[in-house]
Amino acid sequence: MADQERLVKTLMELIQIDSPSGEEDAMDAEVSSRLESIGLKVSHDSFNNVIARLSGEGAPIMLSAHLDTVEPGRGIEPLVDGGVLRSDGSTILGGDCKAGVAIILEGLIAAMESNNGNRAIEVVFTRHEEGGLVGAHHLDFSMVAAKEGVVFDGEGxxxxxxxxxxxxxxxxxxxxxxxxxxxxxxxxxxxxxxIAADILSRLPLGRIDEETTANIGRLEGGLKRNIIPEQAFLDGEFRSRSNEKLADVERKFRGVFEEVASRYPEAKIDLDIVNTYQAYNIDAKNEAVAVIGRALSGMGLEPILGSTGGGSDANVFIEKGIAAIPVGIGVRNFHTTWETAVIAEVLQGAQMCEAIVRGS
Ligand SMILES: [Zn+2]
Known part of the structure; x- marks a missing residue:
């Protein structure tokens, strides 16, 4: 059975290993040795994502989380405060995604202890998820056989x-x-x-509709008070759960840039629009949803089916044909210094993971 004390100890130990994006080696070494001691066979792809296998019944199911955190994420000191974990306020907690990693480890340990058989499992711990799903984009999918999975990386x-x-x-x-x-x-x-201001005032920004948003988050430029500014730089994004609407916003953005460029023929405007991840819509009848639903019903919990405005490794996995579904990991306020992990919910996550591993 998932054990709260052991789970919180694991989570606190993982949080104290610094792993900002691009610096995941220490976390990798720690989780690889823990996975091996539970009985998994650990390998790495060429990007050093962790792929670990546990043999068992049936087709494998993938359990995934990511090893990196955002900044400020160095020297984190986790504190137990009532029923939650938080940092001392000077850093993030790193519950995103260490709670996901701890949930998977505890779920595996608890299932193996019960000695009641288990289904085949593939654990995938990616690197550099934050800021571009870089590890998932580089994942060697020939090393993953699962067609369904759970991504332990959601809020709530x-x-x-x-x-x-x-x-x-x-x-x-x-x-x-x-x-x-x-x-x-x-x-x-x-x-x-x-010119940048002219562009900004014409772009469709903010919430465009229920499933579409756009933002310019950064404008930089100019040198000195008494010099007409020669350079300006805009950095932004737009998102939609509909690829059609995404293409429509892209057309509108390009149109605005062209229109303004024609008003300033002597200026040079270099526009770059790059897709970082693809939208997904999973059917509520998908087998992965059923697997999660069975695990929850054994715990007396009802699934809450929802959508998000953010991306995760799941976007890449689903694009590659693995129905990997994000679930909450008991963490609130991702990417802030007031991030918390609700211990009772992290434990529920481990219980759910244990049930999935046991195939019950
Ligand atoms: Zn995350």
Whole structure:
């Protein structure tokens, strides 16, 4: 049976291993040795994502989480405060996604202890999930046989199941005008900031509809008070759970940039729009949903089927043909210094994972 004390100890130990994106080696070594001691066969792909196998009944199911965290995520000191874990306030907690990793480890340990048989399992711990799902994009899918899976990386309780998520396109633009002295010969200058402002005021931004959003999150430019700004840089994104609407927003963005460019023929505007992940919609009747539902019903919990405005490794797994569904890991306020992990819900996650491993 999943054990709260052991689970919290594991989670606190994992949180204290620094693993900002790109620096996952220590976490990798720790989880690989823990997986081996539980009885899994651990391998790595060429990106050093962790892929571990446990033989058992039936077709394998994938259990996944990611090894990295966002910043500020170094020297994290987790504290137990009532029924929650939190940091001392100077860093994130790293519950995203260490609670997911701890849930999978505890679920496996508890299922193996019960000695009651288990289904075949493939554990996938990715690197560099934050800021672009980089590990998942590099995952060697020839090393994964599972067609269904659970991604332990969602906000909220473990019965919160995310059946749809948006595509994201990243937008960057470099605008080059012409510098000139602002007092002596301003008519010779072309203000890149003014062009950026012109673009910003025309773009469709914010919530476009129920499943579509757009944002320019950063505008940089200019050098000094008395120089017409020659350079400006825009950094933004748009998302939609509908690929059609995503394409429509892209057309509108490109249209605005072209229109403004035609008003400033002497300026140079380099626009780059890149897709970082694809939307998905999983049918509520999918086998992975049924597996999660059976595990929850054994615990007396009802599944809460929902959608998200964010992306996760699940977007990539689903695009590659693995119906891997994100579930909550008991964590709140991802990516903030007030992130918390609700211990009772992390334990429920481990119980759910245990039931999935046991095939019950
Ligand atoms: Zn995460």
């Amino acid at each position: 309780p473990p019965n919160r199941i995310i059946l749809s998520a948006p595509s994201q396109n990243v937008v960057t633009a470099q605008i080059t005008g012409r510098a000139a002295h602002a007092g002596l010969e301003p008519e010779k200058g072309i203000s890149a900031l003014l």
